[in-house]
Every structure is written in structure tokens, then in C-alpha cells.
Amino acid sequence: MENLLLTQNLGRLWASLIVNELVKGGCKNFYLSPGLRNAPFIAAIENHPNANILLGIDERAQSFRALGDAKVTGKTAVLVCTSGTAMANYFPAVIEAKKSQTPLIILSADRPSDMVYSGDNQTMKQDNLFGEFVLGSFNPGPPTIEVSPNFLTTSIANLLNKGNFPAKGPVHLNCPLREPLNQDKRLIPKEYLEQSYYALRIETKYINPTLDPSELDFNFEEVKNALLVVGPHEVKTNNRALSNLIKKWNWPFFLDACSGLKYSFNISDGATPSLDHPEVLKVLAKHPPEYIFHLGGRLISKHYYQFLKDHPNIKLITVNNQIDKEDPAHRTNIRYNCHPSAFAAKLIHLLPEKKSEQFYNWNGLVNKKIEIINAGPLTYPSISKSLLDWVPEDSILYLGNSTVIRSFDSYCSLDNKKDLKVVHHRGVSGIEGFIAAACGAGGAQDKPVTLVLGDVSFLHDLSSLMLLKSTKNPPVILIINNNGGGIFSLLPIASEEKILPYMLTPHDLSFEHMAKQFGLEYNLVDQIDTLKMNYLKALKNKRPHLIEIRVDNEQNVDIYKKLRTVKL
Structure with a gap:
């Protein structure tokens, strides 16, 4: 020594x-x-x-x-x-x-x-x-x-x-x-x-107390409707206790894309498909829950927080081992500063036996959305829906911010399930550093890593392409290129034609030569079939691989408009 x-x-x-x-x-x-x-x-x-x-x-x-x-x-x-x-x-x-x-x-x-x-x-x-x-x-x-x-x-x-x-x-x-x-x-x-x-x-050991919740006192026998919401927590968290709680939960539940559990459940299990769709919010407003149990951090959906503001009579109970305030709607009634898994392990013992019937029936809404996505061109919704079918079980799905993470958060399958480790940067939702971070994730373990990010995010991290060839388990990189910051086309600011170009920052770039410069495998795709073929090939080859997905921004905006008008 x-x-x-x-x-x-x-x-x-x-x-x-x-x-x-x-x-x-x-x-x-x-x-x-x-x-x-x-x-x-x-x-x-x-x-x-x-x-x-x-x-x-x-x-x-x-x-x-x-x-x-x-x-x-x-x-x-x-x-x-x-x-x-x-x-x-x-x-x-x-x-x-x-x-x-x-x-x-x-x-x-x-x-x-x-x-x-x-x-x-x-x-x-x-x-x-x-x-x-x-x-x-x-x-x-x-x-x-x-x-x-x-x-x-x-x-x-x-x-x-x-x-x-x-x-x-x-x-x-x-x-x-x-x-x-x-x-x-x-x-x-x-x-x-x-x-x-x-x-x-010599060695100094710290024996820290477990952050278990104090004794819980909820009488669920008298509860008619309670919404369980699971947000992000540490990626390395063992989700068994949270998963068991969801399986026994008698009422609606919503799983954020960053929860690590969203794709382990489906509509048939009783999952709520999205908190950003007008029809879902309309149903929840018509039959508002008496309680919302929010386990984990801040959700991707901003409409969730508006819903909380619009329904002040709902009792909101939030749970996370984070001492900073996590309450964008300023609505928390009870806060448990403990780990969500520890809370779930105690809460499950207070629940009544699971009933078989679904609280809401979202099948019609989801089927209509799937029909629109399948009949449309290659867009963000079709990419996220398809990738969730193709990405390997028990692999790492590293999601970029802006439209990417929202697209994956908005989709919930009717009957498919898949255990995935979803990694994200939703702490402050920055768009930089994703290629380097995915290299770190790949180099630290042996599971396949799929990185999905937008073109502007990719341009922020070009220097990290040199890391790919030295990473023992390099990610497959999927760049969705809609020629700039297309997310602003989906927001109310899009109506301001004079300033919108300054926000979209169109670049008219393709990334083939960048891939060649760093010795990466490269494919350009604009059809769902060729995307599937090249993605599955990249997973099999296990070499640094960049797939550029060309998306027409106007077609993407049109699909989102159609999806938002779907009725139950």
C-alpha cells in the first residue's frame, strides 16, 4: 500500500x-x-x-x-x-x-x-x-x-x-x-x-440514517379518486417499490418519461397517456382527483402545473429527497422529504386490494393518435413511437431536450411494455453536452446506448464526436434534423412571424462530412423503413454510428396540430 x-x-x-x-x-x-x-x-x-x-x-x-x-x-x-x-x-x-x-x-x-x-x-x-x-x-x-x-x-x-x-x-x-x-x-x-x-x-465511514418517511396516516377506504404521478428521480434508483405501488394502485396514474417507469406500463394497465393533451385534461377536470400523490421531481408537462393551479381543492402530496423547493404551481399541501422508493414501500401497505376495472378508458384516444402517426410522414411522433418498439429491452435510452423529450413523454402504448433505463438532462433542461454524456454512460457499463437529440443540440457538442472512437461502448446517435429550433414552431410564439426566424435559427446543414471527419459510420434517412433498417444495423455493429433523420418542420407542425384535435 x-x-x-x-x-x-x-x-x-x-x-x-x-x-x-x-x-x-x-x-x-x-x-x-x-x-x-x-x-x-x-x-x-x-x-x-x-x-x-x-x-x-x-x-x-x-x-x-x-x-x-x-x-x-x-x-x-x-x-x-x-x-x-x-x-x-x-x-x-x-x-x-x-x-x-x-x-x-x-x-x-x-x-x-x-x-x-x-x-x-x-x-x-x-x-x-x-x-x-x-x-x-x-x-x-x-x-x-x-x-x-x-x-x-x-x-x-x-x-x-x-x-x-x-x-x-x-x-x-x-x-x-x-x-x-x-x-x-x-x-x-x-x-x-x-x-x-x-x-x-485509515478509513472514515459515514453511517447515514435512511430517509424513510414517518408513519403515514391515509384512509384510502374513503378515497374515491386519487391520481398517482411519478416524476424523475436518480437514474440508478431501484424502481421495484415504485413499480409494485403502481401495480396495486386503484386509480389513475401518470408516469413521466424521466421516471424510468413510463414504458414498463401501458394503457391496458391503467396508465394515463399524456398530461399535455386537451382531451385528457378535460376528463381530469370533469372528474378531478381528491388527492394527487406526486413522487419524484418536476414533470416535463407544463399543463400539469396549470391543472394544479386551476383546481385548488385537490390535495397535493409531494415526495422527494430534495430539500430545494419543487413546486412550480405553488400548490403543495404536504411535503415528504424522503426517497420516493422508501415512501412507496410504506404507502403500498395502506392501499385497498386492487380492482380489475380501468378508471378511465383511453383506448379510443390512443388508437386515433396511432392512426394519424402511422398515416403521416416521418416526424417526431413517428420517430418516438417506432424507436420505443425497436430499442432493445434493458438498454439505455438517452433523450435530448426540447421536442425530443416531449415527444417521448407524449406517447404511451396500448399494450406494449419495455424496461428501459431512460437518461435525461431535465435538471435545468439544457441542450448542450449530450454526445459527451452518452459516451460517459456507454463507457461506464455494457448495455446498448441509444442517444436521440435534435440538430441544434448536436451542433452544440461537435467537439465531443472525438470521444466516440475511444469509448468502449459507443452510443448509436440519432440526430433529428428539422433545420433549427423547431420547438418554437409548436409554441404560441410561432404566430409572431417577424421574430420567429431569429428563434428557429435555420442552418441548412447536413452532418455527413462531420461524421467522416471523425471516422463515424453515417446514414441519412427520411423514411421510417430505412430508419429501422439502419438503426438495427447500427445496434448490431457496435461501432460509432451517426444516423441523421431528415424531418420537414412544416409537416411536423401539421402532425402535432392533428394530434391535439383528436377527441375521445
Whole structure:
């Protein structure tokens, strides 16, 4: 074990203590970007047999790559960078990690405060850069024998725990390092080395209480109508307790696309197809539930929150292990700050026996929507409907934002079911970083990964295409190209003809040459049959593959208009 300690100088010694403590705390994957100030960390990570280096030159791409890893594994991924603006490139991914309860640690090298204050080269105030978007931060100061090695290691253990309890999220470890940054030798007192070897061996364990709900007191025998809503939670969550609750639930339920359960149930099971369709909202308004039990985070549907505002007599009970306010409608009556799965495991025992009949019959509505989709051209609704039939069971479906995620949220099958791990960036709904994140998700496990994103989102992440060939399990990338930000054509703002072009940002690009530049397999499709053929071939080949799906935006808008006019 002593070999884990680099002893050439104090900077290398501290770096190896820090890296070893992170590994002891469960960190395995270190997403490294090159630099000189972080050279001691590079040496320490390379020297540790249980640390895995994933190299990338673009800090922004690396941060999303780590985010994708942490989302699918539930384990803390480590970002390592040099001083200066490097860590600022992490900001969008850090914000998403905070809002989506994804564990990350930012290990940033810094220059000592005297250099920062004096305006030395490549310096800025790095402490507290991420502000409220990290759950904890720690700056141990420059390496010195005046600071105990035990202080260093136990403080890092504490920081890791802050990133995992009571909710998961990012933390920041900012480490000022003085020269020498290379392996030039400097004398380290024998006593300090002995203290360091001791700190290397000891382990700090945190035994956190389980966030179970207090005793529940609901008399369901008197309830005539209650709506169960399941929103997003940690992707790595075991959904068994939530799934069992849904199966025993006597009343309507709605599963958000980000819940990880939407495609495990269908209309025949009693699922509500969409909370954005006028007919569904009309039925719910005519027979409003007495209670809504909302387990998990914020839904994709904005009409759900308008429905809550329009029906103030419904008692809303929300459940999530997130201390921040999650109440866009300002309607929560009771809040349980505990994990949705823990709540479900207790709530199920209070439910009466399951009745066989459906509360609402949505078959006619869904059948009419399917007929319109099948008879129409290649559009977002036909793509999402078809992909849900083709995507492999127990695989990862990584969904981009804007129209992509809404399209998948709006579809619910009549009788098909499929267990999928749906990964998303709905923390703050940004459109950047998806290619890198899907590479992180693929590299962290062996299940097939399908990434679906829009053209503008793709253009935001071009530099991440270089990661695909080095990813052991690269995603199949499906780009829906409708020549710009087509989502604005589906919103009321579309009536403002003067400003709409500035929002759509048409680009008139095709992505074939970009695929060739990075050595990727490529197909351009504009028919559902050729999409199926090329997608299934890409899954089988398991090579970096980009499929560009050409969609006419006017046809897409027309299909959405037709779908919204469907009556029960």
C-alpha cells in the first residue's frame, strides 16, 4: 500500500493522499484534462492501480462525459483540471448535476492565494466559483507540513459524504499547489512521512440514517379518486417499490418519461397517456382527483402545473429527497422529504386490494393518435413511437431536450411494455453536452446506448464526436434534423412571424462530412423503413454510428396540430 504514496516532494505527497482518499470513497473514474498545475494529480492517478483515467482535451465535454457516467452508475465521477478558466467550462454540467441529484467531484488545481491576489499568470478566484450549485466545497490550502495528513484525508471523506447525503450532487475540491509540480525532490521530514502512511491506511465511514418517511396516516377506504404521478428521480434508483405501488394502485396514474417507469406500463394497465393533451385534461377536470400523490421531481408537462393551479381543492402530496423547493404551481399541501422508493414501500401497505376495472378508458384516444402517426410522414411522433418498439429491452435510452423529450413523454402504448433505463438532462433542461454524456454512460457499463437529440443540440457538442472512437461502448446517435429550433414552431410564439426566424435559427446543414471527419459510420434517412433498417444495423455493429433523420418542420407542425384535435 505504501507504493500508493508519491514522496518526491510535498505536492506529490498530498496529491497521492487526495487521490487515494477519493478511491477509498468509491471513486473509480477520473475524467482528466491536461495541464501543468494539475501534474501532481495526474501522476497520483496514474500511479494508483484502482484509478481509471479517461482523457479528454475539452473540459466542457469531459464534464458531461462524467455526468453521463454518474447518472447511469450512481457512483461519484471525478473531474480533474488545471488552474484558471479550465474549471469554468464545467459549469453547465455542474448545474445539471445539482438539479438532477447526480454525484460529481470537481478536483481543480489552483495557484496559492498570494499568486492569485497578485494577478499572476493563469489565476482567478476559484474558491466558491460554483456557488449554490455544489453541495460542499473544500480548499485545504497549499501543501505544508504544518497541516496534518489526517486533516486532509478525513476532510475529503467528509466532502464526499456531503455529495451523497441527504441528496446526491456535485462537490468541489480546490487545491492550490506550489512548485515543484514535477518530480524534483524536496526533503520531507520522516515524521511527516510516517503520519502520511498512517493516513493512507485509515478509513472514515459515514453511517447515514435512511430517509424513510414517518408513519403515514391515509384512509384510502374513503378515497374515491386519487391520481398517482411519478416524476424523475436518480437514474440508478431501484424502481421495484415504485413499480409494485403502481401495480396495486386503484386509480389513475401518470408516469413521466424521466421516471424510468413510463414504458414498463401501458394503457391496458391503467396508465394515463399524456398530461399535455386537451382531451385528457378535460376528463381530469370533469372528474378531478381528491388527492394527487406526486413522487419524484418536476414533470416535463407544463399543463400539469396549470391543472394544479386551476383546481385548488385537490390535495397535493409531494415526495422527494430534495430539500430545494419543487413546486412550480405553488400548490403543495404536504411535503415528504424522503426517497420516493422508501415512501412507496410504506404507502403500498395502506392501499385497498386492487380492482380489475380501468378508471378511465383511453383506448379510443390512443388508437386515433396511432392512426394519424402511422398515416403521416416521418416526424417526431413517428420517430418516438417506432424507436420505443425497436430499442432493445434493458438498454439505455438517452433523450435530448426540447421536442425530443416531449415527444417521448407524449406517447404511451396500448399494450406494449419495455424496461428501459431512460437518461435525461431535465435538471435545468439544457441542450448542450449530450454526445459527451452518452459516451460517459456507454463507457461506464455494457448495455446498448441509444442517444436521440435534435440538430441544434448536436451542433452544440461537435467537439465531443472525438470521444466516440475511444469509448468502449459507443452510443448509436440519432440526430433529428428539422433545420433549427423547431420547438418554437409548436409554441404560441410561432404566430409572431417577424421574430420567429431569429428563434428557429435555420442552418441548412447536413452532418455527413462531420461524421467522416471523425471516422463515424453515417446514414441519412427520411423514411421510417430505412430508419429501422439502419438503426438495427447500427445496434448490431457496435461501432460509432451517426444516423441523421431528415424531418420537414412544416409537416411536423401539421402532425402535432392533428394530434391535439383528436377527441375521445
